[in-house]
Amino acid sequence: MCSQVLWVLVMFTIFTFMEGRKVVEACSPNDLKGLIDLKNGIVIDTSGRLAKWVGESCCQWEGIVCEKTTGRVTEINLPGLISTNDSLFQSQMTGLLSHSITLLSFLEVIDLGELYGLAGTIPPTIGFLLPNLRKLYLYGNNLTGPIPESIGKLSKLQELALHENSLSGSIPSSIGNLENLNRLLLYTNRFSGVTPDSLTNLTNLVELDLHSNILTGHIPDRIGQLPALKNLDFSNNQLSGKIPLSVTNLTAISVMYMDTNNLEGSILFPLMSGDLPSLAFLRLHDNQLSGTIPLNFGYLISLQRVSLANNKLEGALPFSLGNLSSLTELYLNGNFLSGQVPTSIGKLSQLLILTISNNLIQGPLPRAISSLQNLQMLDLSFNRLNLSTIPKWLIELPSLSRIYLAGSGIQGQVPDFLQTTPSQLQELDLSVNHLTGSIPPWLGSLSHLYLLNLSRNSLVSDIPDSITKLT
Numbered sequence: 001m002c003s004q005v006l007w008v009l010v011m012f013t014i015f016t017f018m019e020g021r022k023v024v025e026a027c028s029p030n031d032l033k034g035l036i037d038l039k040n041g042i043v044i045d046t047s048g049r050l051a052k053w054v055g056e057s058c059c060q061w062e063g064i065v066c067e068k069t070t071g072r073v074t075e076i077n078l079p080g081l082i083s084t085n086d087s088l089f090q091s092q093m094t095g096l097l098s099h100s101i102t103l104l105s106f107l108e109v110i111d112l113g114e115l116y117g118l119a120g121t122i123p124p125t126i127g128f129l130l131p132n133l134r135k136l137y138l139y140g141n142n143l144t145g146p147i148p149e150s151i152g153k154l155s156k157l158q159e160l161a162l163h164e165n166s167l168s169g170s171i172p173s174s175i176g177n178l179e180n181l182n183r184l185l186l187y188t189n190r191f192s193g194v195t196p197d198s199l200t201n202l203t204n205l206v207e208l209d210l211h212s213n214i215l216t217g218h219i220p221d222r223i224g225q226l227p228a229l230k231n232l233d234f235s236n237n238q239l240s241g242k243i244p245l246s247v248t249n250l251t252a253i254s255v256m257y258m259d260t261n262n263l264e265g266s267i268l269f270p271l272m273s274g275d276l277p278s279l280a281f282l283r284l285h286d287n288q289l290s291g292t293i294p295l296n297f298g299y300l301i302s303l304q305r306v307s308l309a310n311n312k313l314e315g316a317l318p319f320s321l322g323n324l325s326s327l328t329e330l331y332l333n334g335n336f337l338s339g340q341v342p343t344s345i346g347k348l349s350q351l352l353i354l355t356i357s358n359n360l361i362q363g364p365l366p367r368a369i370s371s372l373q374n375l376q377m378l379d380l381s382f383n384r385l386n387l388s389t390i391p392k393w394l395i396e397l398p399s400l401s402r403i404y405l406a407g408s409g410i411q412g413q414v415p416d417f418l419q420t421t422p423s424q425l426q427e428l429d430l431s432v433n434h435l436t437g438s439i440p441p442w443l444g445s446l447s448h449l450y451l452l453n454l455s456r457n458s459l460v461s462d463i464p465d466s467i468t469k470l471t
């Protein structure tokens with residue numbers, strides 16, 4: 001009885017042991033062929049990882065993960081950037097991405113990111129042959145060709161990171177079928193054509209980054225309805241049309257970049273208090289936007305950095321700007337903004353950078369600006385300020401070190417109080433004014449100065465020797 005039990009136990013142990021060995025030793029022939037072809041496609045591997053891929057125990061190979069019960073390969077993790085406990089190493093692989101990778105039919109994760117020299121194309125059959133794929137990272141390589149239409153079959157896909165390659169063609173509308181997709185990163189490629197409307201079906205999308213391609217046409221109308229979106233970047237394309245945010249459910253969004261396109265129309269958002277409650281970074285510069293900055297702009301209370309520069313915006317700066325108490329950087333230069341700087345500007349106590357140059361802003365400057373205790377850079381050049389003199393209270397701002405007051409109607413001599421500013425002057429542009437007298441020798445004591453522009457004034461002077469001290 002006892003020996004029978006023992007016998008069963010021994011057999012069981014041996015059986016389990018063999019099962020274990022089987023997992024270790026015998027790789028599925030398909031997986032093995034796929035990996036060997038992948039290795040053979042790569043001619044240089046500075047990480048040395050592939051050189052150690054020998055024998056047939058592919059589950060033991062570096063960068064390979066297998067599922068225990070099936071023994072099938074589920075992950076290929078060979079990112080170019082290798083991090084160990086205390087060091088980072090950027091490796092490189094040169095060669096072609098083998099299409100045999102589709103033989104590894106149980107794959108869930110492919111991470112071949114930032115190998116730089118990896119060329120070739122994405123296998124056209126990927127969508128049919130790798131149905132379990134959750135993460136596909138092929139970014140930072142040298143891949144060409146299109147994203148295959150079959151990509152839309154990868155119903156489990158959560159992350160698609162193909163950025164920083166030379167991929168081309170249009171973005172297949174079948175991507176709209178990937179209902180589990182969280183991150184779609186296609187930036188810095190050569191994608192052209194229109195952005196497919198089907199992207200607005202991706203209700204789980206958190207990050208949508210298509211910047212620096214050659215996309216044309218409109219931004220999909222219903223983009224404002226993606227409830228989970230946090231990061232939206234369409235900048236540096238050739239998009240046109242309006243910013244479709246008149247209806248918005250983008251409650252999670254914190255980053256919205258659409259600069260350097262040909263977008264037109266007015267800024268229609270936010271409609272009401274509570275819209276875009278998380279929006280922190282907004283870049284709309286270098287477009288063709290017209291109309292005024294809406295009064296409701298003051299509802300975007302999470303804004304930190306805003307650029308509306310180089311558009312065709314007109315009208316006054318809304319008083320509600322003062323509600324944006326988290327604002328650190330505001331770029332409004334290169335528009336047709338008029339009226340005076342609103343006194344509410346003084347409430348932006350976090351503000352570090354303010355540029356309103358090249359507009360039609362009139363004087364006088366509100367004393368409220370002297371509340372901006374953190375302001376480091378102020379650019380008011382080329383407006384209709386007609387300041388006559390540089391306000392002394394402005395120069396006394398404790399953090400101000402970069403001052404641009406070109407074309408501001410400043411008369412008289414270069415004022416002495418510029419010698420003793422609370423913060424060391426770094427940049428001073430007083431060009432295109434009516435300054436008279438001479439260039440003061442004390443300029444040579446502004447030891448932190450690296451930009452000084454006094455051109456196009458009426459100064460009559462030698463250039464003081466002390467200037468040579470401004471190393």
Ligand SMILES: *[C@@H]1O[C@H](CO)[C@@H](O)[C@H](O)[C@H]1NC(C)=O
Nearest residue numbers: 082083084085086087088089
């Ligand atoms: C790395 O750190 C882990 C835990 O922090 C430790 O177990 C392991 O031995 C370390 N590896 C090396 C190579 O130092």
Ligand SMILES: *[C@@H]1O[C@H](CO)[C@@H](O)[C@H](O)[C@H]1NC(C)=O
Nearest residue numbers: 094116117118119141142144
């Ligand atoms: C990328 O491919 C191009 C040719 O298609 C080649 O000229 C270039 O050197 C490759 N870049 C790298 C980093 O291998």
Ligand SMILES: *[C@@H]1O[C@H](CO)[C@@H](O)[C@H](O)[C@H]1NC(C)=O
Nearest residue numbers: 176177196197198199200201
């Ligand atoms: C979005 O999904 C709906 C239903 O879920 C479908 O009817 C529609 O065709 C899809 N739109 C696009 C553009 O794929």
Ligand SMILES: *[C@@H]1O[C@H](CO)[C@@H](O)[C@H](O)[C@H]1NC(C)=O
Nearest residue numbers: 224225226227247248249250
């Ligand atoms: C916005 O979200 C609300 C609540 O989640 C929903 O009822 C409404 O239909 C959405 N609006 C649009 C235009 O999608």
Ligand SMILES: *[C@@H]1O[C@H](CO)[C@@H](O)[C@H](O)[C@H]1NC(C)=O
Nearest residue numbers: 295296297298299300320323
């Ligand atoms: C700005 O703040 C004031 C007072 O805090 C509030 O009454 C007003 O509705 C706000 N306006 C906007 C557009 O945020």
Ligand SMILES: *[C@@H]1O[C@H](CO)[C@@H](O)[C@H](O)[C@H]1NC(C)=O
Nearest residue numbers: 384385386387388389409411
């Ligand atoms: C600018 O201001 C000066 C002095 O305040 C005044 O004499 C002059 O007319 C103003 N110029 C313009 C164009 O408003």
Ligand SMILES: *[C@@H]1O[C@H](CO)[C@@H](O)[C@H](O)[C@H]1NC(C)=O
Nearest residue numbers: 406407431432453454455456
């Ligand atoms: C100096 O000012 C003039 C006139 O505003 C401008 O054209 C020039 O580019 C400026 N130079 C530098 C170095 O900023």
